Structure formats: structure tokens, C-alpha cells
Amino acid sequence: MKPFDIVIVGGGGAGLYAAMEAMKTNPALNIAVLSKVYPNRSHTSAAQGGANAALANKAKDDSVEMHIFDTIKGSDYLADQDAVDVLCSEAPKIIRELENIGTPWSRMEDNTIAQRPFGGAGRPRCCYCADKTGHTILQTLYEQCLRKGVLFFNEYFALNLSVHGSRSRGLIAMNMKTGKVEAFPAKTVIFATGGYAKMYWNRSSNAAGNTGDGQAIAYRAGIPMKDMEIVQFHPTGLRKSGLLVTEGARGEGGYLINKDGERFMARYAKEKMELGPRDLVSRSIETEILEGRGFDSPAGKYIHLDLRHLGADLIKSRLPQIREMTLNFEGVDPIEEPIPIRPTAHYSMGGIDTDNFGRTVMDGVYAAGECACVSVHGANRLGGNSLLDILVFGRIAGHTAAEEAGKFEPGSISEEDLRESVEDIRARMQPSGHYERYGALREELGQTLALNVGIFRESSLLHKGIQDIAELKERFKKVRVFDSSDVFNTNLQQVLELQNMLDLAETVAVGALAREESRGSHTRIDFPVRDDEKWHKHTLATLVDGKATPGEKPVTMGRYELQERTY
Amino acid sequence: MTETIDQHQEGKRDVTFRVFRFNPQVDSKPYFDDYTISAERGITVLRSLNYIKEHVDATLSFRAFCQAGICGSCGMRVNGISKLACTSQVWDELDKCREPGIIRVEPLRSLPMIKDLIVDMDPLVDKMTRYANWVDSTMPLAEMGKKEFLISEEEFQQYDKATDCILCASCVSECSILRANTEYVSPAVLLKSYRMNVDSRDGIHDLRLAELVKDHGVWDCTHCYRCQESCVKSIPIMEAIHAIREDALEKRGPRDTSGAKHAEAFMEDIEKKGKLVEATLPIRTNGVVWTLTNLLPMAMKMIVKRRTPPPPPLVKSAKGIKIFRAMFREMTEHVKQDHLKSHKK
Numbered sequence: 001m002k003p004f005d006i007v008i009v010g011g012g013g014a015g016l017y018a019a020m021e022a023m024k025t026n027p028a029l030n031i032a033v034l035s036k037v038y039p040n041r042s043h044t045s046a047a048q049g050g051a052n053a054a055l056a057n058k059a060k061d062d063s064v065e066m067h068i069f070d071t072i073k074g075s076d077y078l079a080d081q082d083a084v085d086v087l088c089s090e091a092p093k094i095i096r097e098l099e100n101i102g103t104p105w106s107r108m109e110d111n112t113i114a115q116r117p118f119g120g121a122g123r124p125r126c127c128y129c130a131d132k133t134g135h136t137i138l139q140t141l142y143e144q145c146l147r148k149g150v151l152f153f154n155e156y157f158a159l160n161l162s163v164h165g166s167r168s169r170g171l172i173a174m175n176m177k178t179g180k181v182e183a184f185p186a187k188t189v190i191f192a193t194g195g196y197a198k199m200y201w202n203r204s205s206n207a208a209g210n211t212g213d214g215q216a217i218a219y220r221a222g223i224p225m226k227d228m229e230i231v232q233f234h235p236t237g238l239r240k241s242g243l244l245v246t247e248g249a250r251g252e253g254g255y256l257i258n259k260d261g262e263r264f265m266a267r268y269a270k271e272k273m274e275l276g277p278r279d280l281v282s283r284s285i286e287t288e289i290l291e292g293r294g295f296d297s298p299a300g301k302y303i304h305l306d307l308r309h310l311g312a313d314l315i316k317s318r319l320p321q322i323r324e325m326t327l328n329f330e331g332v333d334p335i336e337e338p339i340p341i342r343p344t345a346h347y348s349m350g351g352i353d354t355d356n357f358g359r360t361v362m363d364g365v366y367a368a369g370e371c372a373c374v375s376v377h378g379a380n381r382l383g384g385n386s387l388l389d390i391l392v393f394g395r396i397a398g399h400t401a402a403e404e405a406g407k408f409e410p411g412s413i414s415e416e417d418l419r420e421s422v423e424d425i426r427a428r429m430q431p432s433g434h435y436e437r438y439g440a441l442r443e444e445l446g447q448t449l450a451l452n453v454g455i456f457r458e459s460s461l462l463h464k465g466i467q468d469i470a471e472l473k474e475r476f477k478k479v480r481v482f483d484s485s486d487v488f489n490t491n492l493q494q495v496l497e498l499q500n501m502l503d504l505a506e507t508v509a510v511g512a513l514a515r516e517e518s519r520g521s522h523t524r525i526d527f528p529v530r531d532d533e534k535w536h537k538h539t540l541a542t543l544v545d546g547k548a549t550p551g552e553k554p555v556t557m558g559r560y561e562l563q564e565r566t567y
Numbered sequence: 568m569t570e571t572i573d574q575h576q577e578g579k580r581d582v583t584f585r586v587f588r589f590n591p592q593v594d595s596k597p598y599f600d601d602y603t604i605s606a607e608r609g610i611t612v613l614r615s616l617n618y619i620k621e622h623v624d625a626t627l628s629f630r631a632f633c634q635a636g637i638c639g640s641c642g643m644r645v646n647g648i649s650k651l652a653c654t655s656q657v658w659d660e661l662d663k664c665r666e667p668g669i670i671r672v673e674p675l676r677s678l679p680m681i682k683d684l685i686v687d688m689d690p691l692v693d694k695m696t697r698y699a700n701w702v703d704s705t706m707p708l709a710e711m712g713k714k715e716f717l718i719s720e721e722e723f724q725q726y727d728k729a730t731d732c733i734l735c736a737s738c739v740s741e742c743s744i745l746r747a748n749t750e751y752v753s754p755a756v757l758l759k760s761y762r763m764n765v766d767s768r769d770g771i772h773d774l775r776l777a778e779l780v781k782d783h784g785v786w787d788c789t790h791c792y793r794c795q796e797s798c799v800k801s802i803p804i805m806e807a808i809h810a811i812r813e814d815a816l817e818k819r820g821p822r823d824t825s826g827a828k829h830a831e832a833f834m835e836d837i838e839k840k841g842k843l844v845e846a847t848l849p850i851r852t853n854g855v856v857w858t859l860t861n862l863l864p865m866a867m868k869m870i871v872k873r874r875t876p877p878p879p880p881l882v883k884s885a886k887g888i889k890i891f892r893a894m895f896r897e898m899t900e901h902v903k904q905d906h907l908k909s910h911k912k
């Protein structure tokens with residue numbers, strides 16, 4: 001294949017924006033977008049809430065500066081302040097640009113883009129399209145990419161970077177439709193593969209494919225991961241699937257009830273009760289469960305979100321989507337029964353270490369979106385800032401790669417280079433005596449992470465987690481692929497995704513053990529306070545001799561001094 | 568083989584999934600495999616398939632991603648109806664089985680088979696491209712990102728429902744025309760075309776419309792309503808199709824391309840939607856040809872303004888519809904002959 005100027009891995013919001021911007025920057029470039037699912041299926045479509053931008057359509061006194069401050073404070077001061085400047089200053093422009101190319105934003109009375117309040121924001125600046133913001137943004141971007149004739153390789157599964165010395169020569173990927181392992185020689189590669197929170201498996205709100213593939217590929221190529229330990233949990237995930245029951249249920253007056261029938265939030269947030277901030281409610285539910293006041297089931301322990309007292313009429317008129325969802329996914333009608341819930345892993349703040357232009361430490365390799373860590377979210381992402389992140393930094397990465405592609409030699413990937421990836425796969429497909437089931441391993445990984453590297457962390461738990469992950473990695477060597485077919489081998493794909501999750505899980509656990517403080521979403525029982533002296537810095541994890549090796553990186557400060565984070 | 572999904576819970580029932588199998592590498596033709604599992608209340612069809620894949624048969628192939636009814640990956644036919652596996656409850660499906668206790672699972676129709684429950688989505692993407700299913704913005708490039716278009720709530724309402732579409736292709740699989748002619752534009756693509764056409768930011772409305780009225784386009788639809796009935800997001804697809812037709816007649820007139828065919832289809836509209844009958848009254852006094860050329864475009868404007876006709880079951884046939892039907896048939900004949908004559912010239 002003729003070398004590409006840019007190969008973009010991922011067709012979510014970040015990847016598509018990168019593609020559009022790269023084409024705009026230099027229309028002569030030869031660009032490809034690879035995605036393991038059709039781009040419009042990407043997880044960006046799941047974002048309901050909206051995207052933040054200080055348009056000041058709703059609150060006339062809103063400003064970019066206030067958005068910057070809210071973001072830095074929300075991050076518990078772990079975000080890099082120069083990066084946050086870029087994020088928030090670019091926000092109004094990018095939201096308007098999306099509007100200009102067809103995103104169907106909801107509207108205010110004066111016909112401007114509608115905005116609403118969102119957690120952690122001092123002004124109502126979250127731009128939305130009903131409850132389908134991410135979906136409509138993704139549709140718009142996909143439509144525009146079709147319009148511009150972006151070259152898509154849909155249902156291609158990225159396997160590895162082809163690295164020689166310290167240089168990337170391009171990407172190696174499997175065509176799912178044929179099973180063929182193909183070379184994508186390229187001057188530059190942009191990773192935009194989304195988050196890794198699915199490693200918590202049934203304890204995650206994420207799509208099945210949010211397995212951190214891009215991060216794992218970059219990690220294996222020697223590129224450092226940043227702040228991997230920092231994972232955001234949402235308080236109300238469905239017990240069986242981890243899917244989100246949105247805040248609306250509590251907003252309308254739902255109760256959280258333990259097995260003794262208590263409205264236990266009275267113990268943790270006497271005034272706000274169920275409406276306390278996300279992390280506090282998550283920790284409270286987890287405490288109830290840990291102290292034995294949860295309900296029991298083979299699918300794990302849980303507590304009740306009870307809406308029955310609101311009455312059938314209110315539930316039907318105000319919470320129809322929540323009812324539909326609990327009926328569809330849990331078979332529970334909230335009019336008649338309480339909803340079984342527990343906290344669920346929701347967002348990965350950590351990711352591939354990049355600078356403010358999307359560059360990684362490896363020449364010609366870039367990353368953007370949830371798979372990257374710039375860092376604009378620090379230790380805690382604000383609702384509505386993630387869509388913004390993928391758009392702003394997706395665009396920047398696309399622009400940078402387009403400008404810099406000329407600096408790099410066109411890569412070439414030989415048959416020899418491909419062979420390694422092919423052989424890895426072939427080996428998996430050989431029959432062997434004793435074997436492990438990938439499904440079981442995947443579930444066990446989720447369980448150990450939720451238990452030992454979950455909401456509450458502590459040295460002995462983390463050691464246990466690290467040991468479990470190591471054992472799972474050992475057992476993974478015996479996992480076999482039973483489907484021997486070349487055509488759409490989803491069995492093989494899921495096994496490879498598990499491998500990626502296992503590689504990254506180690507970095508999450510190792511980072512969590514290293515960070516001896518509590519900051520944002522990272523809570524250590526044995527180090528309950530924020531420790532700015534020792535830990536006001538990013539953690540890094542680099543693969544050295546097959547092991548996650550910890551490192552660190554300073555936080556870039558700016559106009560805002562460290563303060564206690566209170567709301 | 569009986570396996571258990573979840574050992575707890577009030578109820579469990581034995582369920583057999585009769586699943587369509589086809590691997591082009593080894594099978595000369597498709598066949599069905601039966602998998603019997605014990606499924607508890609609350610389990611979805613997708614979770615059952617996942618369970619079968621993990622515990623019983625790893626070769627069973629299907630697509631799934633979000634597992635939450637938002638990505639559109641898991642469209643398949645369950646008990647003969649195209650829908651999302653991830654939002655379908657097994658126990659509900661048990662009530663719909665043709666053979667008790669056996670849930671049939673098959674791939675979507677009218678798209679090329681790839682393997683088992685996986686079909687090729689590329690034809691749908693190609694059609695989105697052919698019919699320019701995007702907003703071609705009237706904002707000059709240099710102005711992009713600097714200011715907003717001002718858009719009224721009323722305009723937003725016109726495409727709000729249409730933008731719910733997740734391209735799951737359930738409607739594609741149910742469409743009666745597509746089964747006969749895979750080149751047909753497809754309900755989802757008509758819906759998206761409509762959504763673009765009513766967007767005031769878009770500048771290629773006329774080009775899109777010109778494409779839509781060509782062969783295999785909007786006039787081929789038979790109004791069977793199956794797309795709308797099967798839409799997983801309950802989108803009133805037929806309203807979009809009607810709106811495109813009304814728009815085409817208004818902007819391009821009834822003599823456009825294969826004029827007679829258009830008028831016929833339009834009359835079928837009227838026949839079914841008895842409420843629109845007033846619009847055709849002048850025919851009686853002025854004759855068919857005159858009406859078609861002079862008054863229909865105006866009548867169309869009136870209809871367009873009303874915008875959202877009530878959904879099908881609510882549209883009551885107007886009184887005396889029988890008489891009008893007879894009249895329309897007559898009118899069709901007239902138009903056909905008129906058309907033939909103009910061709911001969």
C-alpha cells in the first residue's frame with residue numbers, strides 16, 4: 001500500500017474532527033481513518049448531557065475565564081493550566097463551528113444555542129441537543145466526513161504500531177471482514193481510540209469496545225501513559241450491566257435505600273441527601289455495600305434506587321427514558337419495584353501522555369480524545385468537558401499532524417514486520433490441552449478492579465489487585481480462540497481486547513499504589529487527604545522489560561494557585 | 568445443553584434460541600443452530616447471545632457495542648421482526664414465539680450477508696453519500712466558528728425526531744420495496760434526506776431533491792408503513808417521506824421526470840389520506856390537467872404549512888372517499904394518457 005501522510009485510529013468525535021481538520025489544513029494529504037466499528041457507532045454517541053462552552057447565551061455574565069477556573073478547580077488542581085486555557089478558549093469557536101455545519105443543538109428563546117447548568121460549573125454553559133448531544137455531534141461529524149470524501153477503513157482492528165528504533169513506520173491492523181492483517185505505512189499516526197473504563201467490565205457504563213486499544217498499542221511501543229490510576233465512577237449504574245441511570249432519577253426525588261430499608265444518605269449528606277456530588281454519593285453507596293448493608297446477588301452486591309413513592313404518573317411523564325431503560329435492560333418497572341444499582345466506572349482521565357498539540361514522545365505519533373491525557377481533566381473531569389476535550393484536541397492533533405507530516409520520512413512496513421502480528425494471532429488459534437476461557441478472565445478482571453482498584457483504594461487492596469492482574473496475565477497465555485474462521489472473527493477480536501485491558505490494568509493499579517494521597521476521583525483510605533507537597537504531579541507508566549515502570553511529570557501551573565476544593 | 572445465566576432471582580425459564588448460521592468460508596448455505604439456556608427475568612436477547620458465545624459456542628458471530636440501544640450495532644431479526652437485540656427482553660419475546668419456547672434470531676434482510684447475524688452496512692453508507700445526507704453549509708468558510716445561525720424552536724422541531732435515527736437498519740430490513748429492489752433509496756436515507764432538506768443552514772436542497780426524484784428514489788415507496796412500524800426509535804418516517812414528495816411536487820411540479828408516475832403516487836397519498844381531499848376539489852370543475860399544473864403546487868404549499876399530519880392510524884378517511892377514489896382512478900388514466908401523448912411529441 002502507498003504510504004499515508006496520516007493514519008487516524010478511531011472514528012469517534014476525536015478521530016473524525018482530526019480527519020476533517022487535517023484535510024482542511026492540507027487538502028493534498030493522503031489520509032485514512034480506521035475504526036473497529038462504523039464511526040457512527042463510536043462511544044461518543046452515548047454522551048447525553050452536553051458540551052461546555054462559555055457562549056454566554058444563557059448566563060450573560062459567563063466568561064472563558066470562569067470556565068477555566070471551574071475546570072482547574074474541578075480537576076483538584078491536577079490539570080495543566082496552559083492546556084485548560086486552550087480547552088476553554090477554543091470552546092465557543094468549536095461549538096459554533098459544529099453548529100455551522102449542521103449539529104442540531106436545542107435552542108433558546110432568542111434562537112441561539114441552548115445551554116443548561118451542569119455539575120461543577122459556576123454558570124449554565126453546557127450546550128445540548130435534548131438528551132442526545134453526543135449522538136448528534138457524532139452524526140454531524142460523520143456526515144461531514146462523508147461529504148469531504150474521507151477515506152474510511154471501517155471494521156479494521158488496529159493491532160500494533162510498526163516501530164523501528166524510536167520511529168514509527170505506521171500501523172498494522174486486521175480487516176475484520178477478511179481476517180487479513182494489513183500494513184498501513186504512514187508518516188504520522190493519530191490515536192483516537194477512546195477510553196479504557198470498560199476494563200471494569202460489568203462494573204462500567206462504557207461500550208463493550210472501550211478497551212483502551214490505542215493506549216495499549218502505544219504503551220507496548222514504549223510511549224508513556226499518564227495518570228492512569230484516575231478513573232471516574234458514576235453513582236448509579238444498573239446492577240447487571242453497569243449502564244447508567246442518569247442523575248434525573250435522583251433529581252426528581254428518588255431515594256437510595258439499603259437492605260435495612262434506610263435512606264442511608266442521611267448519614268453522609270444530611271442536607272443534600274441523594275443530591276450530593278457524584279463522587280460523594282458513589283463513596284456513600286460503596287460504604288453501605290462494604291459494611292454489609294447492600295443486597296446480595298450472584299451478579300454482585302447492590303442497593304436500591306426507589307422511585308415508587310413518586311407515583312406512576314410522575315414516573316411516566318417526567319422519567320420515561322429511565323423507565324424504558326430499566327425495563328429494557330433490567331426487566332424492572334420502577335413504578336412497581338426499586339431499581340437495583342451500584343456505582344459504575346464511567347470515564348478514564350488517564351491516557352497517552354501528550355503535549356498541548358497532541359504530540360507523544362515518539363516522533364510522528366499523536367493522540368487525542370479520551371485515549372489521550374493532555375491533561376485538562378486532572379483528577380476529576382467535569383460533566384460536559386469531555387465532549388469538548390475530544391473536539392478541541394481532536395482538531396488540534398489533526399492540524400498538527402497535517403503540518404508536521406512533511407517532516408517525517410514515509411514509513412515502509414515489510415512482510416517481515418507483519419509476520420510478528422500474524423504469528424501472535426496464529427498461536428492463539430492453535431488447539432492446546434488446557435485452556436482458559438476469555439469470558440471468565442474478563443469478568444474476573446472487572447471484579448478485582450472494582451474490588452481492589454475501585455472507589456476506595458488502600459495499600460493492601462492494591463497489592464492484591466496487582467497480584468490478581470499478574471495472575472490473570474499468566475492465565476491469559478492459555479486463552480484460546482475457538483473460532484478458526486477468517487471472516488469477522490469476533491472471538492479473536494474480543495481476546496485481543498482482553499489482552500489490551502490486561503496490559504493497561506497493570507498501569508492503573510501500579511499508579512494507584514504509587515499515588516499516596518486522595519485527590520479528585522482517586523481515594524486512598526490510608527492517605528485520606530490531598531498531599532500537594534508530595535503528589536501535586538502527574539504519574540507516568542512506561543513499559544520497560546515487560547513491566548509497568550513508574551515515572552512522574554510536573555503539573556503546569558498558571559494564574560491559579562492551589563486551593564482547597566470545596567463546593 | 569442447558570446452561571444457567573444467573574443462579575439467583577425469582578424466576579428462570581428454559582429458552583431455546585434458534586440462530587441463523589452462515590460462514591461463507593465453509594458453508595454452502597445457511598442453517599440454524601439451537602442453543603438452550605436457562606434465562607432469568609430481566610435478561611436481554613443480546614446478553615443471552617453473549618452468554619452463548621462465552622459459554623457454549625464461541626464461533627457464533629454478531630455485532631454489539633454500546634449494549635444500551637444507542638449505537639445501532641445490534642440490529643437483527645428476533646422472532647421475525649427487525650429490532651435491537653440489546654433492548655429486547657427475552658421474557659417478552661417468549662410471548663411472541665411461533666413455536667413455544669423457541670426464539671428465532673436471524674440477520675437483517677436486504678443487506679449482503681457477511682457471517683451469521685452480521686450483514687454488510689456499506690450499501691447504506693453508499694446511499695447516504697449518493698443522496699448527500701449532510702448539511703452543505705451556507706456559512707462561508709472564513710466565517711465558520713465566528714457566529715451562530717439563529718434557528719427557531721419550530722425549525723428544530725421539524726428535524727428533532729429525525730435526528731434520533733441511529734442507522735440500525737431495522738427499517739431497511741423491513742422495507743417491502745428494498746426486498747424487491749436493493750437499489751431503492753431506503754427509508755432511513757429518505758429520513759435523513761428529509762432532515763437535511765428542512766434545515767435552513769443547508770444550501771443544496773434542490774440538488775438533493777433532484778436526486779431523490781430519480782429512479783429508485785422517493786416515488787418508489789409503496790406506503791406500506793412497515794419502516795415506521797419497525798423503527799426502533801419510533802420515528803414517524805412516513806411523515807418524512809410525505810414531506811419530501813410534497814416538496815418535490817411543489818418545487819418541481821407534477822410533470823417532473825417521470826411525471827405520471829409521480830402524480831399517480833401522489834394520488835395514492837391522497838387516496839389514503841382522505842383529509843387532503845379538499846385540495847383536489849378543483850379537479851371537478853377545471854379538469855385534471857389544469858389542476859395538476861396550476862393548483863397542485865399551491866395546494867401543496869398549504870399542506871406543507873400544516874407540516875405534521877397526524878400519524879397513520881389517526882388519519883380518518885374523509886366522507887365520501889369511495890366517490891373520490893373512483894375519481895382518482897379516472898384521473899390517473901387521464902394523466903397516463905396525457906403523459907403518453909407528451910412523449911410521442
Ligand SMILES: Cc1cc2nc3c(=O)[nH]c(=O)nc-3n(C[C@H](O)[C@H](O)[C@H](O)COP(=O)(O)OP(=O)(O)OC[C@H]3O[C@@H](n4cnc5c(N)ncnc54)[C@H](O)[C@@H]3O)c2cc1C
Pocket residue numbers: 009010011012013014015034035036037038039042043044045046047048049050051134156157158159192193194195205206207209210213214244346347368369370371383384385386387388390
Ligand atoms: C454513558 C456516558 C455518558 C457520557 N456523557 C457525557 C456528557 O454528557 N458530556 C461529556 O462531555 N462527556 C460525556 N461522556 C464522555 C464522552 O462521551 C467520551 O469521553 C467521548 O465521547 C470519547 O470520545 P473519543 O472520540 O475519544 O472516543 P470514542 O467515541 O470512544 O471513539 C473511539 C473510536 O476508536 C475506535 N477504536 C478503538 N479501538 C480501536 C482499534 N483497536 N482499532 C480501530 N479502531 C479502534 C472505535 O471504533 C471508535 O471509533 C459520557 C460517557 C459515557 C460512557
Ligand code: SF4
Pocket residue numbers: 741742743744745753754787788789790791792793794795
Ligand atoms: S413505507 Fe415506503 S420506505 Fe417504508 S417500508 Fe414501505 S415501501 Fe419502504
Ligand code: SF4
Pocket residue numbers: 731732733734735736737738739754755758797798799800801802804
Ligand atoms: S429510522 Fe429507525 S429503524 Fe431506521 S435506521 Fe433509523 S433508528 Fe433504525
Ligand code: FES
Pocket residue numbers: 630631632633634635636637638639640641642651652653654
Ligand atoms: S449494542 Fe448498541 S444499539 Fe444494541
